[in-house]
Structure formats: structure tokens, C-alpha cells
Amino acid sequence: MNQKKQNKEKKYSFWGDTWKRLKRNRLAMFGLFIIGLLVFCAIFADLIAPYDYATQDLMNAYQGPSLQHWFGTDEFGRDILSRVIYGTRISLQIGFIAVGISLIFGGFLGAVAGYYGGKLDNFIMRVMDIIMSIPSILLAISIVAALGSSMTNLMIATGISYIPSYARIVRASILGIKDQEFIEAAKAVGTSDWTIIIRHILPNCLAPIIVQATLGVAFAILTAAGLSFIGLGIAPPTPEWGSMLSTGRNYIRDYWHMTLFPGLAIALTIFALNVLGDGLRDALDPKLRG
């Protein structure tokens, strides 16, 4: 009787179980908190930001951090704190959506290539090799140039240029798992190929994918910044961390605060994502459950 009751209490779904394990990881929860904070900033930027992001005040240009301007002002006297807060919108969007695009397409292509193998595998991976042989920034430039410069195209371009690396990682992980006996056991009860990939293979190769994806957000933000820098993508005065960073670079000797704060914002985002990613990877592995 007692045992039965315990069973009822102990019962969690897969995701519930994962969440329970994640909650116990303090660092991961800290990461999640920061991500939440950033998302909050992005949504309520209008309310939080003390100044408008585009209002110029040339008299007060290049000011260091002060009580009026916590993060100082830039070369046009715009408040950097406000720009960083508004920048969260653009940068997070670019980071997540671009990674989302490359993860979905790259993951799909890699999964198909790895699982079915043979000619299909060869074909997909050779196409990926071709894409990889073009420097990703160059590829992104040509895509944006072809599609026209806008934020959507910027995200698509950044996403596409990182597809091959995800495809490779997913394919490699699948190759290591698809020959294990439990895959055959799943086939024996009649599981379809697609269910096998989604339910049996992918959860077992999440670790490298999560690591790659969290780093990918950083790469995506920086690539987008690079594109904005050469005039493809986000047009000024729209604040974007990457472009703020590249503008600030010109004044780094005299006005360090112009690069420091957007840089910190990027670093903090990446750190939070990494920590969260690590925690998620551990939480998804039932072997590590306590």
C-alpha cells in the first residue's frame, strides 16, 4: 500500500523529470534567470530604457559612465544603456532565429544523411562540403546581397551559412548510435524510421548539439554584426550589439565604455546560454539523475 502511494508521488513525465533535475542545478538556473531577464528587457524595452535609442545629443557625446548615463554615451551622444536594452530585441532575435534555422535544417539533413546512409548521405554531405568551403561571412554576404538587406534576410543568411556545421554534428552522432541494438529493438516492434530518429536517436546525441547551438548563438550575433558593419543588414540608427561593438572599436583607445557594454551584453548572453545548455544536457541524461 505504502509503496503504491510512493509510486504515485514519484511519477513524472519525461519533461517533468528533466525540469526537476534542471532545477537542482544552480548554475543552470542562474543561466535561465539571465536569459529570462534578457527576454524581459527585449519585450519591455520601451518601459525600461531611460532614453530613446535614437535621440542624439551632440553636446554630450563620448561621455563616460555617469549617473545620467549609466553606460555613458556614444559618438552622437546617444545613451548606451538604452541602446543596449533596445539592442537585446534585435540581437536575441537574430541569435535565436538564425540558430533555429540552421539547427532545424542542418539537423534534418544530418539526421537523414546519417540514418539512411549510402548515396543520399554522400549527396547531402558533399553539398554541405561545398557550402562549407565558402567562408561563412562571404556566403552570408552573397545571400543578403541576392535577397536584399533586411533583418529577415540577415537572419536567413546567417542561418544558412551555419547549416553545414549542424548537419555534420548531427550526422556524426547518429552514425555512432544507429547501429546500437536498441534501434533494432525499436524496429522489431514496428517503430517507423521517423519515430526512431526523433525518439531514440536524437535524445541520445543531444550533448554535442546543445553545445554547438549555444555557441552558435554567439557566432550568429557576431556574424550579423559583421554584416551590419558593411552595410548589409541592420541599418543605423537601429541599435544592435554587434554593430555597436564595431562602431565603438574605432574609439576604443579613448572611450572604452562604447565597446565594453555591448561586449559585456554579448558575453553575458553567451555565458548564460552555455551554462543553461550544460545544465540541460545533464538534466536530459537520466544516468545523472540523483
Add this chain to the structure above:
Amino acid sequence: MSEYLLEVKNLKKYFKTKNGPLCAVDDISFGIRKGETLGVVGESGCGKSTAGRAILRLHEPTAGQILFNGQDIVKYSPKKMKEMRRKMQIVFQDPYSSLNPRLSVQALIAESLRVNNIGKSDKEREEQVKQVMDVVGLEERLINSYPHELDGGRRQRIGIARALILNPEFIVMDEPVSALDVCIQAQILNLLGRLQDQFNLTYMFISHNLSVVKHISDRIAVMHLGKIVEIADSAEIFNNPRHPYTQALLSSIPIPKVNLKRERIILEGDVPSPVNPPAGCRFAGRCRHAMPVCKEVCPELKQCGNSQVACHLYPAEENSVR
């Protein structure tokens, strides 16, 4: 309908390799009656497991017929085959690698149901899972455990439960006990025997452990390099082995008596490669009784007394050379 639940006719499974086809299973035929256990023995690499998997079409057979209840399942479409899989199941050798480490016991066993759309709700499936866990002797408290938390015997019980929950008629046992230690082997074997009586199951029991096969089988097929060399009732094989390979195999069973001396047949030489196997009898190179004809003509499986033997020592009419 024939007397057999499962009848295999001229089954072949070749794998492509760089040096030509690898004849893992080469033209084997046998039948298994309902409720019977057919033991399949042979040394490593002789094609036992491949045969078992080819029968379930986990490996597509290269040629041949597999008649289940008189229906040739080789021709079945994937959709029909999926339904068929409910009647034919398999238990794997290694309970450590045959269970997805990310799924709980509940999810592992319920998977068979979910995939086949049996049971209306998760709740109903859970009830069924609990029932089958009880049948295979898994404590109910383990339902939310993960495979890595369980020992080999319990894991193998999960494997059996996964197969059993679909109510199959026929189960291929692919060395189900060889990865377990001895006392657990006995438990699992007894469980399998009990389940067979309870659900009127038909087994194809693949093993390289002759003592295990002797314990559980009604009939035994001896395989050597992709061919069946002898097939007979269990007692007949052990009391009156006819094929030289069977004789050698039986003489290798250890007998737990210290002072017992007996003649052991030590085979010389290596097993020929299954890629481009020799013409004639594949055992000829290592056989004590090899004759010139053995290297040229491949012997067919013939009735000889109470067994079927593929050997030139035994001409079709029963007058023994031995």
C-alpha cells in the same frame, strides 16, 4: 495449412562486401511447429543470429520464403509487415545495449503498444505495462526506473516484456541468456519456459551454449557457416549425433566431473571464410571423415533415421557408414 507455424524455405541472406558477397545464411530450410522450441546452435559467426533476424525481416532476406501460418511474409508490404510484427517478436542478446538508456521502464515497455496504437490512453497502457511486468517478474516499483539502474536479469526481463506485451505467437530468442551470469540465466530460462506454457508460445532459441539449448529445446538445428548441417529432436541430437560437426560440438560440452576422462574431438584448422566459401561441404576442410566427394559436392539435408543430416557419410537410404 501445413503442420508448421513457421516454415522457412531456402532462406538466403548475403551481405555485400568489397570481396564479394558474404554468405551469412545460405539456403536453409526448416519448420517450427506451434508451441515448440527450436534450438539453433553453432559457433560464432555461423549465421544463427542473422537467420533469426532475417526471419523477422530485420535484415531483408536475399532470397527464399518465410511462411508464417502459411503466408509468405517476405512479400509483405511494410504496412502489412508492421501488423505482422505483433505476432513475431524478438528478444535480444545484450540487455545492456538493447534498451534505450533515455527511456524509463514504463516508456520502454509501453513503446510496443504506442507504436502499434494499442490501448486508448496512456492510463490504459500503463495498466497493461503493469500486468506484463508482473508476468515477467518485475516489481511494480521499478516502473519509473531507468535501465542503467537495473541489473542484467531485470533488464532482460524488460526485453522479454517488450516482446510479450504484443501477444506474439512466435518469439525469436537471440541468445537471450548469454550476456547474463549463470544463476540469472537459470531464472530467465525458467521464466521463458513458464511463459511458453502460459501463452502457448513458439520459440526459435538461438544460442551457442549447448547445455542451455538442451534444457529448453524440443528440436535442435545445428548450423555451420550459414548452412544447417543437422536437425533433429533434442534427445536424438544429444544421444545419437550424426554429423561430424555435431559430434565435435557435443564433445566440447564441459562435464563437471574432475576425474572424468573422455574422448574429445578437437577440430583442426580454421573455419573457412563466408566470403567465397569453398565448393562442396563447408566442413570438409576440418572433418575427420572427409572423402574426395566432400570437396566437390555440397551435401543436401536428407532424412537419416530420426534426424535430417547434410553429410556424405549418410547416403539417402539408411545404412550407416559409422
